[in-house]
Amino acid sequence: MHAVNHNLDEKFNFTSSLKKKVFIVGIAGLLLMIAGIFTTSSGDHHGEESHEAVAEVVVQDQDQHGEDHALDAEDSPGEASHEAQPHGEFSWADRLKADLWINNMYFTGLAIIGVFFFAIQYVSQSGWSAGILRIPMAFGAWLPIAFVLMLIGYFWGGHEIFHWTHGYLYDKSSPLFDSIINGKAAFFFWPTEPSGDYPFPIFWFVRLVLFFALWYYMFVTMRKTALKEDIDPSTKYWHKLVKQGAVFLVIFAVTSSVSAWDWVLSIDTHWFSTMFGWYVFASWWVSGLAAITLIVCLLKGAGYLSVVNSNHLHDLGKFVFAFSIFWTYIWFSQFLLIYYANIPEETIYFIERMSSHQYAPFFYFNLIINFFFPFLFLMTRESKRHLAFLKIACIAVLAGHWIDFYLMITPGVLKENGTFGLMEIGSAMFFGAAFTFVALTSLAKYPLVPKNHPMLEESLHHHI
Template sequence: MATLTHHESATAEQLVVTDGARKTFITIIVAGVVLLVVGILAQVMGWGAAEHGEAAGHAAAAHGATHEEGHSVLIKRILVSLWHSNLFFLGVSAIGTVFMAINYVAYAGWSVVVKRISEALSAWVIPGGVVMLIVFFVGRHDIFHWTHDGIMDPKSEHFDAIIKGKEGFLNLPFYVIRMVSYLVIWAAFSWKLRQLSLAEDLNGGTYWFHKSITASALFLVLYAVTSSMAAWDWVMSVDTHWFSTMFGWYVFASWWVSGIAAIALTAIILKQNGYLRALNSSHIHDLGKLMFGFSIFWTYVWFAQFMLIWYANLPEEAVYYNQRLGGFEGRYTFMFFFNIAINFVFPFLALMTRDAKRQMIMMKIVCVAILCGHWSDFYLMLMPATLRGENGFLIEIGIAAIFLGAFLIVFTRRLASASLVPVNHPFLDESVHHTT
């Protein structure tokens, strides 16, 4: 691959989102809507209920269950799926800002050519935050058991002493304040770093670079706290009786490796379409190393959490894995092992060699696998505690496709709104001539 001169490295590149690309995004959304409709019909009509052991809503006639019960299961599936997919895309979006901030405070030069991709990735933080608030207020009773009326009232028949013990943390006003705080912090710093980056493009000099480092340092401290608390609030509190002190790290690891995969996949696609002329195999290699390393880190956290709970064998902790390994007639057992295969075994073997991390085809395959695999990881975190044995895939994949199409529209619009090359970044020349 030819090395660019300094003059060429300073040339702005403007992404043009073609009509064909927009049609592709719309097609993804339409396909998602079709899948969603088919999934709703399958739920209502009870298709496949006998073979797959679908619960009350699917077997209404046989078990005397009411139409209302079937309807409530359907609404619950839709709401939990909205929460699940938005949670995944929101977390990946925030990683765009985290990646950029880490590179600023580390004075890293290699990543400058992909910096605009990470900036654009954070474009979903605001729409995703709005969706999250709406879904919470509309469907909190279907997603979070602790929000049910009377659950913390000793006089109620629904009283739960364990949940009552967590009332200081799990109460509606404090929960909403925390949720809004996380979203505002992530959105504010994403916007701030983007504005500093655009100002640097316009004015040059190192003033904006040093301001970006200050903002990044503050953001990383706040993100370290808010991402862990968001994992407790948005994911772990669906299993209200269960907790893990490693869960914040676990969720972050899933988001982080997915975010790196999204950045790498976008960079490769742009390169293959004639953009990012300065991107070379060394940049791809470094992104591959991050994906390889953090797939192992995710597995380390996964195994440490699993091993400690298995070894202690305390009923209040082991229930989490009992539900996913053989629970609900084994509905989640295959996905439990598939989760390890796609998120650890495949990336580990596929990216083990130096050459593999420098090949665009291999990298694209692994990026797609990691993104699909960690979406399924969040599925496994949420579904057993919320839908229990009433889960499915058509509705869930349909909603994920709708989110994917909408995410791509917002992402590419941000990507096209400024030069793909941060022309006045002080480390641009270093990035252009980066070799490993």
């Protein structure tokens, strides 16, 4: 009797008015980025002083290391500038490159976590989530766009983002030779040796292409199988998805950690943490859960998802609540190990973030918004069962973990010249609007509810 009230054939309608709202957010973000660029570039009258400072460094370097090194610095001023810039001025372009990489990392994470959530529900044979699986599945549509943006981010700004891409670090005859980074050369450049001003990181680049290829292939494969399930009421496609999901989880277990090392950890090339793969996963995972929950709430509020009740919302709220604590556990474990070891090569990562006036406010705000707020706000049972409470909590978590990636990336790229303003806010709005548009466009192409999912009936009667 109860199941009669559920519309199993409903389909999301991405209306022109909703598209207009998404476009307005995206355009507003783009305008804020442009305003931030003009604001930053208007202060670039210090740039001439910065170039003079670079010239002084080159002259001093000539006195200390001889004429050969001075000629090297003159031939490749970008390298001299890179060494001198931490005490000079970074341009708006450097800041924009850092912002692009932050958003690449953040929204790539949302996309792949959507696929991960979809896969893990099948592998664990979960019944409660059967009615909402099309929402995380739609996130995967961002992956090919994310791949293109990653290529743009590397080829446009890779030498500013990744210090290890500079050839002089591996030249033992150079006074700028770095034995620590040279010891990691094979991880980036194998099977070749780094050579030239900007050696191409073959091994690093192959991993990037391979990871996105595997992720997108598994996403497309699982999506095709899930859509076939809508036509065939038998359980053969469900069993097939269980197997495909298991394969994806194995792939994801390896690629998520290595991608965190490649794309984020290597920015601070001297620093390392054995927990960093888990840390990035935790940030991605709770952000993805918040995004899934937020869209479920928005769709439910708009009259969709008749199969979802307050018990499903409660489960989603518990996920966001629990994994905010999990992220904090990983954060604290990483911090505590480095704190009590007190090794300079390790503590510098946190000192740069805790002791500078640019990053310290965000460092502590990061803990407040990503742990204390969701922990206290979602502690009660009722707060996890109401749309308004969940929307507020999820928006806070999504914004908070964007700040988390800002703290992972910006200090390593811009050093003490990092800042936060219109460019960062605008870039987050622009990417957020683009991701939302792609995800909702994908969601509108297929039925909103997998009506032949063998556990849908369990989901319809889900009660906790």
